[in-house]
Amino acid sequence: MAGKVKRQKEVENKVFISEADQYLFAQGTHYDIYKKLGAHPSVENGVKGMFFAVWAPNAESVYVIGTFNGWDEEKHQMEKLGPGGIYKLFIPGVEENEMYKFLIHTLSGEKRYKADPFANYTEMRPGNASKTFDISRFKWSDEVWMKDREGKDYNKEPLAIYECHIGSWMKHPDGTEDGFYNYREFAERIVEYLKEMHYTHIELMGIAEYPYDGSWGYQVTGYYAPTSRHGNPEDFMYLINELHRNRIGVILDWVPAHFATDAHGLSRFDGECIFEHPDPRLGEHPDWGTKIFNYGKTEVKNFLIANVLFWAREYHIDGIRVDAVASMLYLDYGKKDGQWLPNKYGGNKNLEAIEFFRHMNSVVLGTFPGFLTIAEESTAWPQVTGKIEEGSEGLGFSFKWNMGWMHDFCDYMKLDPIFRKGNHYAMTFAMSYNSSENYILPLSHDEVVHLKCSMVNKMPGYPVDKYANLRVGYSYMFGHAGKKLLFMGQDFGQEREWSEKRELDWFLLGEEQNRGMHEYVKELLKLYRKYPAMYSIDNTWDGFEWINADDAERSTYSFYRKDETGKNNILFVLNMTPMMREEFRVGVPKKKKYKLLLNSDEKRFGGFGNTIPGELTAVKESCDSKDYSITFDLPPLTAAIFVF
Numbered sequence: 001m002a003g004k005v006k007r008q009k010e011v012e013n014k015v016f017i018s019e020a021d022q023y024l025f026a027q028g029t030h031y032d033i034y035k036k037l038g039a040h041p042s043v044e045n046g047v048k049g050m051f052f053a054v055w056a057p058n059a060e061s062v063y064v065i066g067t068f069n070g071w072d073e074e075k076h077q078m079e080k081l082g083p084g085g086i087y088k089l090f091i092p093g094v095e096e097n098e099m100y101k102f103l104i105h106t107l108s109g110e111k112r113y114k115a116d117p118f119a120n121y122t123e124m125r126p127g128n129a130s131k132t133f134d135i136s137r138f139k140w141s142d143e144v145w146m147k148d149r150e151g152k153d154y155n156k157e158p159l160a161i162y163e164c165h166i167g168s169w170m171k172h173p174d175g176t177e178d179g180f181y182n183y184r185e186f187a188e189r190i191v192e193y194l195k196e197m198h199y200t201h202i203e204l205m206g207i208a209e210y211p212y213d214g215s216w217g218y219q220v221t222g223y224y225a226p227t228s229r230h231g232n233p234e235d236f237m238y239l240i241n242e243l244h245r246n247r248i249g250v251i252l253d254w255v256p257a258h259f260a261t262d263a264h265g266l267s268r269f270d271g272e273c274i275f276e277h278p279d280p281r282l283g284e285h286p287d288w289g290t291k292i293f294n295y296g297k298t299e300v301k302n303f304l305i306a307n308v309l310f311w312a313r314e315y316h317i318d319g320i321r322v323d324a325v326a327s328m329l330y331l332d333y334g335k336k337d338g339q340w341l342p343n344k345y346g347g348n349k350n351l352e353a354i355e356f357f358r359h360m361n362s363v364v365l366g367t368f369p370g371f372l373t374i375a376e377e378s379t380a381w382p383q384v385t386g387k388i389e390e391g392s393e394g395l396g397f398s399f400k401w402n403m404g405w406m407h408d409f410c411d412y413m414k415l416d417p418i419f420r421k422g423n424h425y426a427m428t429f430a431m432s433y434n435s436s437e438n439y440i441l442p443l444s445h446d447e448v449v450h451l452k453c454s455m456v457n458k459m460p461g462y463p464v465d466k467y468a469n470l471r472v473g474y475s476y477m478f479g480h481a482g483k484k485l486l487f488m489g490q491d492f493g494q495e496r497e498w499s500e501k502r503e504l505d506w507f508l509l510g511e512e513q514n515r516g517m518h519e520y521v522k523e524l525l526k527l528y529r530k531y532p533a534m535y536s537i538d539n540t541w542d543g544f545e546w547i548n549a550d551d552a553e554r555s556t557y558s559f560y561r562k563d564e565t566g567k568n569n570i571l572f573v574l575n576m577t578p579m580m581r582e583e584f585r586v587g588v589p590k591k592k593k594y595k596l597l598l599n600s601d602e603k604r605f606g607g608f609g610n611t612i613p614g615e616l617t618a619v620k621e622s623c624d625s626k627d628y629s630i631t632f633d634l635p636p637l638t639a640a641i642f643v644f
Contacts, residue, residue, distance in 0.1 A: 013043040015051040015090075022084045025055075028298030031363065034224055034310045038118030039100065041134050042090055050094035050132055052078065052102075054116065055299060056270035057085025059104045064089055065113075066100030066129070073103055073111075085270075097121075099129040101264070106271025115221060115264040117275075117303070122209045124228045128221070128264040131228075135314055138237040142244035142316060149249075149318060149370035154398065155438055158535040159483035160525055161251065162199040162491075163444055164190070165206060165216065166230055169488055171503040179503070183226075183235035187242040194248050197491065198525035201249035203321055205445065207236070208255070211262050213500055216445070217253060218323060219260035219290060223307045226315075240316050249318040251372060252311055256304050256356075257324035258290035267291050275300055281341045285327065287334045295328070296352035305360050312368050319372025319398070326378045328353040354395065358388050361396030371398075374440060378403045385438040402439040402482055405430035410447060413473045416460045417555060417577040417637075424552035431481065431544065438539050439482040443490060448498045456493040456517075465578065467493060467513045468607060468637035471520050471600040472574055475639030478524045478534070479561060479572040481544045492518040516606025523598055523605075531643065533563035533570045547571075547587050548624045554579075556634070558586050558624065560644075570597070571642040575634045580610070584634040587624025593617050594630055594642040601635040610635035616642070 017036050024030035042051035052064050064076040068091065078087035104112040115122065119130035166186055171179030181189070194202060206217020209225040217227070226236040240250050259275070261267045266275040276291040277283030283292050294300050311317040327333040332340045332348045343351050361373055375384050375397040386394025408426040415423060448454050459469035470493065478484060488494075489504040493514045496505060508514040528534045537543025547558040555576040562569050571594060573586055588594065594616045601607035616630040623629035634640060 013041070015040045015042040017053055017081055017086060017088055019082065022082050022086060025086070025299060025302055026084050028302045028305075030302055031306050031309050031367075032313075033302055033306050034118050037086070038116055038120065038224065039130065039132050041096075041132075044090050044092070047092045049090055049092035050098075051088065051090050052100075052116075053086060053088040054078070054102050054114075054118075055084075055086050055274070056102070056104055057274060058107060058272040059085070059087070059270040060107050061105045062087040063103040063105075064091065064100060065103050066094075066098055068094045068098045068100070078102075094132060096132050096134055098132045099123055099127075100132065101129055104270050108271055110271055112269070112271060113264065114269060117222075117266060117269070118224050119209075119222055120225055120233055122222050122225045122228050125211055125213075128211060128262070130222075130225075133233055135233045135237075138234050138241075140237070140241055140316065142241050145244035145247060146316060152370045154370075154372060154483075155538060156536045158200055158529045159399075159440070160199050160528060161201045161203050161440070161483070161485040162194060162197070163203045163205065163442075163485055163487045165445065165488065165498075165500060166204065167206070167213070168498070168500045168503055170506065178229070180229050183231040183239040186230065187239040190239075191242055191246045191248065194243075195246055197522050198529055199248065200529070201251055201318065202243065203251040203253065203485065205253045207252050211260065211265075215260075216500055218255055219258075220255050221260050221262055221265040223303070224310055237315060244316065250316075251319040251321055251374065252317050253323060254308065254311075254320040255323045256293060257322075257327045258285050258288060258292050261289065261291055275303070279341065281335075281339060282331070285334060286339055292328075294352075295350070295356040301356055301359065304356070305363055308360060308364050308373075309367060312364065312371055318370075319374060321374040321376060321401075322397075323376055325357075325375045325384070326381065328357075329377070329381055330379075357395045357397070362388050365396065365398070373397045374399045374401065376401045376403075380404075382436070398438065399440045399483065400437045401442045401444075401485075402430060402437075403442070404433075405439070405441055405480070405482070406443065406447065409441075409443075409473070409477065410458060413469060414458045414460065420555045420576050421552045424550075424555065427476065427557065428546070428549045431546070431549075434481050434544070435540055440485055441477055441480060441482040442485040443477070443487060444485060445487045445498055448487060448490065448494070450497075452497070454494050454497055455490045456495055461578070463513065464606075465637065467517055468578075468601070471517065471605060471607070472576065472637050472639045474521060474524060475572065475598070475600055475641065476557065476574055478528050479559065479570070479641070481538045481561075483535070483538065484528065486521070491521040513606040516604060520598075520600060520605040527570075527597055527641065531561075531563070531568050531570055532565075533561040533568055537562065537564060545589070547589075547626065554581060556581065556584070560589070569644055571644060573634060573640045573642075575636060575638050578636040580636055581634040583631050585621075585623045585629050585631045587622070587626030588618050588628050588630055588644070589626060590644065591618045591620065591628050592644045594644045596640065597643050598641040599635075599638065600640075601638040607638070608635065610638070612640050 116130040121133035209222025459466035
């Protein structure tokens with residue numbers, strides 16, 4: 001009996017590639033191909049070792065080289081399986097944390113030393129070898145979170161995202177050159193911070209392995225490996241597990257739009273273009289110096305879709321933010337005449353990318369209910385979050401970043417208040433198209449780099465004015481329909497532009513204005529999560545109503561967010577000028593008591609301390625086309641937020 005159990009275990013632990021595996025991969029529907037390709041612990045004939053497999057259809061021959069064979073280029077030749085171009089080899093005795101590469105002899109006689117496209121772990125940069133690792137051992141304890149997630153419709157839930165770059169969030173005081181926190185050390189600090197601030201999710205930049213720090217993780221070489229800058233795969237699992245145990249979701253930046261040209265990466269992998277289009281007009285971004293995936297190729301689609309499923313299944317990731325979607329949808333994106341090719345109908349739509357997104361979203365969201373796919377799409381492409389149905393053009397994303405709102409918001413808030421009245425409707429425009437998509441309002445890393453200034457330094461005036469402007473600006477953001485995203489540091493008034501080379505200026509929390517900003521954003525987040533009116537109806541007019549969108553002369557805005565129960569609606573009154581508006585009258589929808597929740601001019605927030613009554617009772621006096629109204633002194637550059 002014992003012998004039978006042993007034999008069964010050996011069979012279970014043996015990794016192999018069947019004809020069915022090869023067929024499904026060639027069809028583009030092998031959604032766990034990452035369990036077959038790459039490097040995996042295996043047992044053959046009772047001997048433990050490592051099973052290696054790679055897709056290299058144009059290779060003359062392929063060898064595995066690594067620390068376990070002294071990088072001998074002739075010792076371990078791989079066996080080719082069938083016509084699909086998959087090579088495999090079991091090497092006895094290879095354990096974890098061994099470095100390796102695939103040596104590919106091309107048909108033209110080149111030698112190409114390639115990292116494993118499916119590697120789960122990599123050498124610390126500037127090294128670029130892959131490393132063997134068993135990712136199956138980690139003991140998860142986030143069952144409650146994962147079960148709860150399945151039943152969530154995030155259109156009706158609060159979604160407040162903290163965008164974060166681990167390497168520059170905080171530097172380790174241990175004096176190391178990079179000062180990188182390990183994923184486990186980072187977990188302790190970031191969980192405490194996110195809970196204190198009341199964010200619902202963290203969005204992590206630069207997780208999939210990449211060679212150059214200055215790319216921030218947007219030029220990937222290891223799609224299946226969390227960067228070794230912060231530890232090994234189990235360390236990363238620990239981080240996610242801790243976040244989940246503290247009821248914080250995790251979103252990854254995901255980059256299917258392009259990939260790095262580094263010699264060890266995917267470019268001309270086997271001497272030919274197997275991941276990218278061979279025609280540079282389809283396969284290269286001239287401005288970015290990167291390669292474009294061939295979305296019409298079944299194996300490439302399989303590589304990318306399986307990658308999302310990999311992060312969801314093996315790492316319990318809760319969502320992806322898909323970078324540079326517009327660059328995928330338009331064949332002429334960032335290109336001049338002669339640098340691109342039209343589609344078969346003569347247009348600029350990338351039909352293969354459209355089909356890829358529909359395929360990806362249908363598979364991923366169908367497999368993992370409650371998972372989020374978020375598109376960074378910077379144009380007015382229709383139905384990005386539209387349903388994938390026969391006859392529809394919907395791409396099926398969960399949410400789309402509202403880049404139009406972001407640009408209008410920043411452009412308006414940068415203006416000296418004297419000029420805001422001439423640009424009044426920049427702030428109201430986004431509501432005119434709000435129902436067209438499921439939106440997230442992003443103030444991301446892209447807005448605080450490349451001489452764009454930090455958020456607080458975009459604001460006009462003296463320092464005290466800058467902070468007052470930003471407080472009222474954030475109030476507008478949190479009141480506006482759409483989910484929320486803030487990049488790290490902007491919630492306490494980081495004054496310098498972000499740089500991946502240094503940590504955030506945490507010392508600023510010793511300053512009154514920064515401490516006040518930090519407290520104010522915390523209060524906004526608390527308010528946002530507490531009241532369903534703030535988030536439960538985000539994409540129809542049922543959840544939002546203007547009271548006065550037309551007060552350009554005084555640069556004020558008033559609106560309220562509605563709860564479907566009719567209770568606990570939230571009224572926003574915003575003064576975008578440094579002028580006190582004495583006896584300011586606001587129309588209100590009901591004869592009720594209006595209880596003050598937040599006054600952004602309070603001293604504890606860094607304001608001047610002008611007061612607003614804690615409770616106001618509506619009187620029957622028409623204003624703003626309403627039968628009832630309330631009156632109070634509205635301080636300069638102030639948001640007044642009431643519940644009724």
